[in-house]
Amino acid sequence: MSGGALLPLAEAQQRLLALARPGPIIDLPLADCLGHYLARPLTARRRQPGADLSAMDGYAIAWGDLPGPWRIAGESAAGRPYAATLSSGEAARISTGAILPHGADTIMVQEDAERSGDTLRLAGKGPPERGAHIRRAGHDFEPETLLAPAGTPVDARLIALAAMAGHGTLPVHRRLSVAILDTGDELVPPGAPLPTPAHIPASNGVMLAAILAHCPVDATLPPNVPDRIDAFAHALAAQADADIIITTGGASVGDHDLLQPALARLGGSVQFWRLAMRPGKPVMVAQLGQTIVLGLPGNPVSAFVTAQVLLLPLVRTLLGATQALPQTREYRAGTPLPAVGSRQDFVRVQVIEGTIHPLGNQDSGALHALWQADALAIRPANAPAAGIGDPIDCLMLG
Structure with missing residues (x-):
């Protein structure tokens, strides 16, 4: 040729x-999906949170009962909700992540509470507003919410999101x-x-x-x-x-x-x-x-x-990525860069105080200079000389 x-x-x-x-597309267990790309859109199978939850440790109360006092009627813990309905003047001990009991609409944090036996009193300023310190049901996502499109890279965050959304596997290539x-x-x-x-x-x-x-x-x-x-x-x-x-x-x-x-x-x-x-x-x-x-x-x-x-x-x-090409980052030239010939040039540079500085050895066999480089400065074919402070697109290394 x-x-x-x-x-x-x-x-x-x-x-x-x-x-x-x-x-081919396969359904892969979440623990094995890191580094893959979604082959199909990821949608939620459940609501998150599935119910109103406490965002703090403290006591579940009704806003209208302030400033108290209250009778402690029970406890709502994560995974073990309070089963009854709180009546006026009643409160329930509650943990972060626990379901808000029926009859309560506000959380009084532990630091504002004073408890003596089954009696609870307000010791601080109290909740700032009705509904304070509550994570509302569905505030993160609802069923059928599109969480990520096909082609999205699967990282640790997406794996956690998929698990919370009700998935045990993901469709990947x-x-x-x-x-x-x-x-x-x-x-x-x-x-x-x-x-x-x-x-x-x-x-x-x-x-x-x-x-x-x-x-x-x-x-x-x-x-x-x-x-x-x-x-x-x-x-x-x-x-x-x-x-x-x-x-x-x-x-x-x-x-x-x-x-x-x-x-x-x-x-x-x-x-x-x-x-x-x-x-x-x-x-x-x-x-x-x-x-x-x-x-x-x-x-x-x-x-x-x-x-x-x-x-x-x-x-x-x-692997199914929709954005496959490398992403670049713009830096300013810290020293003048010469004009470029007919070939696009990838210059090994170090980043010093936010500016790029070419390494002295640019030979294609010089691995030590490659190891020392923080980035490859991309100089288009036939680009004119660049002065100090000119913007330069760089492909980051490491």
């Missing part, structure tokens, strides 16, 4: 996500299977001795697996693929049941860049490659049957950046 013009990142994202088809293939004769497993100065530790695979660790993804790291077309083809074929195959390195057109010919041997089809971004130009997207093959650059910073703007949006889309 010939090189041609470099593809703008926004177009590449659009074309990549158009290939994504979320898998199944977990994804992702195979991560490090490629290249020069790579040695992390921690293993390096046979020669020409060898380097394989960092991309473990990095990408870590990026995906917070997603509902089953990621596998097969052995490194050597620079032989038969090895490439075999590795791809062995993972052909995965939803996504990620490769790092081998996606360009050098003598040892064998991803494209290996795909051709297996009947795969390249959708696009070579993006107008820096770092990250040698990206390739292909299809192998129903599997999406994402060929990322071999340089680790390039692999990291392209994973943020392509891999994670793809995973989110396959």
